[in-house]
Amino acid sequence: MASLTLEEIETMLDDMKKKLNVVNASVITSDSVSPAKHDDLIALHAHVMRSPSFSISEMDEIVQELGQLRGRKS
Known part of the structure; x- marks a missing residue:
């Protein structure tokens, strides 16, 4: 890990x-x-950075995945 x-x-x-070009950049913060x-996060970052462009539905999925990265701090 x-x-x-x-x-x-x-x-x-x-x-x-x-x-x-995330409009609601507050969807996730580093401390969350x-x-x-x-x-x-590492895998999602690699995927986003290597892809040249995204459809609207792909962008929605990525933003949803970003939201799922939030959780309890351990």
């Missing part, structure tokens, strides 16, 4: 928000990412 710093999480989230979800 990966362990990320808040700065690393924030950088990944900022990268994805910029690439996706559950430590148990760090591996999921």
Whole structure:
């Protein structure tokens, strides 16, 4: 299981928000990412950054996945 710093999480989230042109950037914050979800964040970031573009439905799914990264802090 990966362990990320808040700065690393924030950088990944900022990268994805910029690439996706997320209007509601407050959908997730670096301190709300559950430590148990760090591996999921890494995988989602890699997917978003390597894809050249996204359909509306893909963007909706990605934003939903970002929302699912929230959880209890451990």
